[in-house]
Amino acid sequence: MFLFWLGFGILCSAPMGVALVFLVRYWELRIRYMDILVRIFQEKPLFIVPRGQPVPEAEDVRFPAADGATLAGCYLRAAGPRRGVILFGLEFGSNRWSCQPYCEHLLAAGYDVFAFETRGQGDSDCPPGYEPLQWVTQFEVNDAQAALTYLKNRPDADPCGVGFFGVSKGAGAGLLAAARDPYVRCFVTDGVFGVYTTLVPYMRQWFRIYNNRLLIQGLVPSWYYGLIGLAGLAKIERLRGCRFPHLEDALPRLAPRPLLMIHGGGDTYIKPEMARALCGCAREPRELWVVEGAKHNMALQTAGDEYRRRVLDFFNNHLAQDSLTQRRKDRKEDKASVRREPAARRKHASPAG
Numbered sequence: 001m002f003l004f005w006l007g008f009g010i011l012c013s014a015p016m017g018v019a020l021v022f023l024v025r026y027w028e029l030r031i032r033y034m035d036i037l038v039r040i041f042q043e044k045p046l047f048i049v050p051r052g053q054p055v056p057e058a059e060d061v062r063f064p065a066a067d068g069a070t071l072a073g074c075y076l077r078a079a080g081p082r083r084g085v086i087l088f089g090l091e092f093g094s095n096r097w098s099c100q101p102y103c104e105h106l107l108a109a110g111y112d113v114f115a116f117e118t119r120g121q122g123d124s125d126c127p128p129g130y131e132p133l134q135w136v137t138q139f140e141v142n143d144a145q146a147a148l149t150y151l152k153n154r155p156d157a158d159p160c161g162v163g164f165f166g167v168s169k170g171a172g173a174g175l176l177a178a179a180r181d182p183y184v185r186c187f188v189t190d191g192v193f194g195v196y197t198t199l200v201p202y203m204r205q206w207f208r209i210y211n212n213r214l215l216i217q218g219l220v221p222s223w224y225y226g227l228i229g230l231a232g233l234a235k236i237e238r239l240r241g242c243r244f245p246h247l248e249d250a251l252p253r254l255a256p257r258p259l260l261m262i263h264g265g266g267d268t269y270i271k272p273e274m275a276r277a278l279c280g281c282a283r284e285p286r287e288l289w290v291v292e293g294a295k296h297n298m299a300l301q302t303a304g305d306e307y308r309r310r311v312l313d314f315f316n317n318h319l320a321q322d323s324l325t326q327r328r329k330d331r332k333e334d335k336a337s338v339r340r341e342p343a344a345r346r347k348h349a350s351p352a353g
Contacts, residue, residue: 041135050091050101052101058100066146074096078112081110085346087164089173090121091168096116096122111320116144140172148183161183162319164188171192186315191264191299224230255286256283260286267294269296
């Protein structure tokens with residue numbers, strides 16, 4: 001009996017010992033590397049931010065955010081009869097006119113495009129105490145929701161809904177807003193990234209830089225880095241007075257609306273494996289197109305005509321067709337109403353009439 005209880009105690013103590021080792025190591029990593037994580041997370045990337053020039057025939061727009069901030073946008077009209085409306089989310093730091101290279105072929109094909117600047121970007125207000133970074137916060141998500149509200153309330157609003165096309169940070173903010181709003185019918189993103197699927201691989205890289213013990217590097221699992229990363233995010237949220245929503249949690253709610261993710265195969269900021277992990281969080285119908293050799297936000301410059309063709313085909317299949325079906329349905333209802341109206345007048349007419 002003694003040997004039985006001794007063996008039982010050893011078996012039970014082994015998991016407890018492993019858990020204790022992980023707990024001690026967790027606090028050691030937090031104490032030693034938390035300040036480094038907070039500092040690196042808040043560093044801005046070094047890349048050239050595109051800026052476009054105003055288009056004379058465009059409608060320059062100002063609209064309110066939920067908290068009263070004034071946001072800037074531009075509404076570009078299709079060259080011919082309108083086939084649909086597309087909301088465009090800008091990359092970090094760019095202005096509203098920089099959407100033109102992405103959208104010129106869409107305008108020519110019959111799509112209106114509305115591009116908007118989130119707070120602290122371009123001509124949009126920046127509330128005191130807030131400095132936008134490349135990471136999406138709830139402020140950018142709220143601004144994307146305000147842009148959707150603006151499109152819904154326009155006199156020429158499309159009752160069928162809109163499509164979404166976003167780049168990098170603007171793509172993430174738009175997807176997070178659209179996850180709650182079925183008015184957005186389909187999604188195209190370029191260089192989109194989530195917080196968790198980006199942070200964990202980077203933490204592995206940072207840990208290798210600041211820790212030369214290879215055995216420890218190999219033994220630490222990804223979820224362990226995730227726990228430390230989430231603790232770091234919580235600290236940064238307190239310091240900056242914001243919240244970093246997780247796109248990974250929102251992506252499943254996009255279904256059954258179709259999603260096309262475009263990503264650069266040579267992206268050294270958001271590596272292709274990060275994009276694959278993020279795409280894996282979404283449900284069907286989804287598609288990931290990795291453009292070989294393209295750097296971050298450079299897939300259009302690399303793929304050119306193929307890029308434009310794929311984006312246009314996507315909206316033709318998933319946005320224009322829905323709009324056409326809805327317009328046909330509306331016309332049928334209008335004709336049915338016209339046929340019913342004379343009959344109703346005859347039924348209620350007086351004999352003298």
